[in-house]
């Protein structure tokens with residue numbers, strides 16, 4: 436193909452299972468690239484605990500610069516018990532927050548789907564969760580994670596929840612626009628019966644909705660929303676919420692498909708997109724080649740969508756579904772003696788994703 440699109444991906448494997456799962460994502464990207472007319476480089480950079488050990492800080496300046504200059508950032512996971520004693524800016528997690536802030540990625544998209552085929556792996560009743568399909572739109576660079584003042588006081592500590600109207604407005608637009616491409620329904624989640632910041636949230640979201648008459652909006656309090664997500668997840672389409680509530684609700688909803696390992700995320704809206712699985716570094720299984728790479732593979736699909744390569748993204752998603760349907764499951768989804776390794780699963784996805792591409796290409800030629 437002439438003049439293929441060329442993308443520079445900043446690859447931040449991070450800690451724990453991060454290196455294993457991101458390696459599979461690069462394998463799958465490689466499998467679909469040339470057939471879809473693009474090429475990419477993946478330059479590795481230090482992040483999180485790995486960066487702390489090597490350089491003394493969790494988010495080194497050259498990692499920051501490389502991310503800012505890249506077309507997309509692919510991240511594994513950060514943190515682990517080894518760094519439990521670190522505090523403040525030294526924590527691997529604070530490196531991740533600094534990365535999100537540096538890229539300005541205020542919109543965190545966390546799609547959660549429970550394919551009927553996996554509904555039996557859910558801890559909840561399969562008939563309740565099967566077919567659930569929710570997009571969490573979590574505000575990512577504001578709220579209590581970044582509010583000031585913060586820190587220790589003489590006799591306590593404080594964290595402040597702040598949202599400006601502009602911050603609420605821009606994330607609300609993201610949610611309504613996504614809903615237009617889905618089932619046209621937004622549930623905004625807050626705690627407006629207690630928090631002033633949530634009162635403002637509710638007002639601004641309702642105002643923004645005026646611009647989207649084709650989208651339905653309802654407001655739920657966070658406590659009720661948590662119950663509803665477990666009780667009847669099929670009632671949700673897009674869930675719009677702030678940083679802290681979105682953090683909690685998206686982990687809660689991750690229990691629906693039965694494994695946190697399945698879930699991808701995309702953080703967008705800034706200069707460069709950041710793509711990472713929802714799960715953490717899983718130190719208990721790190722280095723064992725048993726982790727489920729699906730969350731990262733689907734994050735790579737979101738990365739392709741964002742770069743304007745939707746067909747390649749579909750090929751990756753097809754590869755994941757086809758490998759699952761062919762009976763390949765990692766140990767979070769199958770008994771140990773039937774489970775395949777991280778890298779076997781990645782290879783099975785890669786070959787199916789590549790085949791899908793070729794099948795589609797020959798169909799369009801004939």
Ligand code: IPM
Nearest residue numbers: 513514528529531532682713
């Ligand atoms: C997440 C994680 C992070 C967060 C941590 C690691 C800082 O839980 O991406 O949901 O709270 O945002």
Ligand code: MG
Nearest residue numbers: 682683686713
């Ligand atoms: Mg979280």
